[in-house]
Every structure is written in structure tokens, then in C-alpha cells.
Amino acid sequence: MQKDDISIIGEIRDLLCCIDVHNINILEIAQKINIPVQDLLAIAPTPEILVRKIFQYELTEFSSIFDEYNFEDQNAIDVLIIVGQEVYSRFHNVNPAVSYRLKQTYNDLYCTHLENKINFLTSRIVENLKKGQAQGMYKDGLDSNIIIENFAEKVSKIHDHDLLSKNKLTFDIIFNNLIEEFIKDISHKDGWNYYKNRKQLVEVLNFNR
Numbered sequence: 001m002q003k004d005d006i007s008i009i010g011e012i013r014d015l016l017c018c019i020d021v022h023n024i025n026i027l028e029i030a031q032k033i034n035i036p037v038q039d040l041l042a043i044a045p046t047p048e049i050l051v052r053k054i055f056q057y058e059l060t061e062f063s064s065i066f067d068e069y070n071f072e073d074q075n076a077i078d079v080l081i082i083v084g085q086e087v088y089s090r091f092h093n094v095n096p097a098v099s100y101r102l103k104q105t106y107n108d109l110y111c112t113h114l115e116n117k118i119n120f121l122t123s124r125i126v127e128n129l130k131k132g133q134a135q136g137m138y139k140d141g142l143d144s145n146i147i148i149e150n151f152a153e154k155v156s157k158i159h160d161h162d163l164l165s166k167n168k169l170t171f172d173i174i175f176n177n178l179i180e181e182f183i184k185d186i187s188h189k190d191g192w193n194y195y196k197n198r199k200q201l202v203e204v205l206n207f208n209r
Helices: 005-015 026-032 037-043 047-068 076-089 096-100 107-134 144-158 161-165 171-186 189-207
Strands: none
Touching: 005 026, 005 037, 005 047, 026 037, 047 076, 047 096, 047 107, 076 107, 076 171, 076 189, 096 107, 096 161, 107 144, 107 171, 144 171, 171 189
16 A cells, blocks of 8 residues: 555654664665655655655644644633643654754754744644633733743743653643643633643543553
């Protein structure tokens, strides 16, 4: 069965976890994932294009969470819990430790990728903040600019060299520092209690931590 482009990029991303990424060899990669080198060159004629597509794969995995769910009928806190569940189930595909391995050789591409990721995530947080305020779950009168700056800073810290280079980043760190802290900082007491009750149930059923 012929592999589609996305599956091929996903396989290459997996492969990068265990090979030297300082000198990407298209021929070697094609051999290791068992596809004709011409097929790989059709997808990515140069290592730089391949790296861009690997970074895009990670962003696409994030965005697909929002594309696959209809969040219109969900309250803001449940939206974040569902997103957390999906990040947990797809953690390998969105784990930034894989992309970080490419930073040293492709620093400019990596920095652009990180900026795109932060912009995407903060845009979703803006939407969630407005939704939660409209539903009365989040506090009114919040300075959205400060909230977004704090969130973006936390995303950047999660991409810290020590966490990613030594593969110390876990789902717990992402969930607790991004989702849970965000809800804790901006929700009313009732909203926070609702979150704690929902999280306890979800952990038992889904997170298996």
C-alpha cells in the first residue's frame, strides 16, 4: 500500500528520535522508512523543506484537535479538559522534544516554528477566555494582554533546553503549567471547583497517570 505524504512525514519524525539529525541524509531516511528515494524527494527535495514539513506536522496535530471537535456546545473549562485529553493521547505526535532535536542545525526554521506554535496556542486561549467570560465561568475585568503574555511565556519555558534536550518534558508538565494554571488564575470559585471535579473524573477515566 502506498503511503501518503503525511504518514511519511510522521514516520520520518519518529525516525529522528533515534538518528543523528545534524546531517540529514535523504537517501538514508528513504531506506530506513522503506520508500523509494524519488518519492521522498518529491515530498521534500531538500533537508530544509523536509524540516519545515516536520515542524508543520506538529502544528497540524495541534490544530486537528480543534478541527475534529465541535466545541460550540461545550463550556470553556470542558474545552480545555478535552484538549488536554487529546494532547495526552497524541503526546508523541505533539511532543516538542522531537522538533527540538533539529534546533541546533536548523535554528532559524525552529525559531519560526516556535513562534508559529505560540501564536496558534495563544489565539486559542484568547477564544477560550472570551468564551469562559461570556458563560460566567471566568472573571470579568481581566487584562487579556497580560494573560496572553503570561501564557506565551509559559509555552516558551516548556521549550526550555534542559527539559527538551534531556527529554524531561512530560504530559503532566504541559497540562499543569498551561491548562490548569490558566484555569486557576482566571476562573471564579465555582469555575475552579467545577474544574477540579471534572479533572478528577477525567483522570480516572482517561489520563491514567
